Amino acid sequence: MMPTIDERLKQATQQLAASGSESPSLDAAVLLCHALNKPRSYLFTWPDKTLNDAESAQFESFLALRLEGRPVAHITGEREFWSLPLQVSPTTLIPRPDTERLVEVALALSDIPAGQVLDLGTGTGAIALALASEWPQRSIVGIDLRIEAQQLAQRNAARLGFDNVTVKQGSWFTPLKAGTKFALIVSNPPYIEENDPHLEQGDVRFEPRSALVASQNGLADITYISDHAREYLLDGGWLIFEHGYDQGTAVREQLVTLGYQDVRTERDYGGQERVTLGRFLS
Structure with missing residues (x-):
């Protein structure tokens, strides 16, 4: 029976x-x-x-x-993020609850200039689509290095009916036209050290290493984005990162050194430093 x-x-x-x-x-x-x-x-x-x-x-x-x-999200082909049902695949990171803190931090800012938003390393489009759902009046641009990720994020935007989201393929800022400016740049870039033992545990074993690992103690991509974002931010615009639990001090110091103002770090739901932001003033 x-x-x-x-x-x-x-x-x-x-x-x-x-x-x-x-x-x-x-x-x-x-x-x-x-x-x-x-x-x-x-x-x-x-x-x-x-x-x-x-x-x-x-x-x-x-x-x-x-x-x-195998991750449950890969078996079902879907993961919820910010109450949005997103298609996922092994070519991108699986959206995680801690990343919703980045969305919350962005939405809590009261002094973002008028203008469009950029999500670097968009993956499934989770951050871009969450912000699009809360800010229908803003244009949101997502960029991902992998064409499979770009196509997946674009499909998610179409399925959810967000016509204020565009997804481009390329390395960080390269798909953007010269002179393009944003009120807000957000990113959940690779930030895990290459020899981190957690890479051999749990769901991350089945996720693309290129979306997880960065050189320079996990800070290489954060360093690159922090430096070049100044060319693409409006006066008064914000840069927001998700990063490792032990990287808050390093990211704050980096943003201050590059001239960002109002630099601070917010904690995730487990009390760990997880999201650092700074404001660009020209």
Whole structure:
């Protein structure tokens, strides 16, 4: 006899916990919902419903991938960010909750000049699309080095109906026309050191190293962006980075050295320094 929803969830949660998942109950629920093509509420409404052969087979295939360590977002092809359902792929970083702090910090600024916003290393388009959802009157430009990421972010913008978002392909500022200026530049660039042991753990094992790792103790891309952003910021415009938990001091010192004003760092939901910002005054 086929198991009920409740029985299979409990079994899968135990299997995932034994495999080392940090969120076994959530993983099991998300994968079962994906197999059933139903919302989470369905699992609680119909716990005694029996899975049919097709549903059970589909769930088992998803569960096997997760037990191998594959990220849930890669299995389902989707991850929610800022309440927006975003398509994801192995060619980009999976959007993470801590990155929502960058969005919150940007939205809390009361003195951003009128003008467009630039998201460097946009990946899935998560930051750009979150800001677009809150600022429909602003034009948002995303840039990513990889054509696969550029296409994915553009698809996400189209699926969500954001016509104020444009995504370009290229290295950092290179796709921009000379003289282009922005009221705000945001970025979640690569900032992990090349020998960081966390690169061999969890979901990051399946994500592109080029989107994770930077030289110079993880600061190379932050250094480059900080320097060149001054050419592309309006007077009074802001530059905001996400960075590693132990990089706040280095990023602040860098921005101050380059002449940015009002430099400060905000903490993430775990209390770690995570987002640093500075204002450009010409």
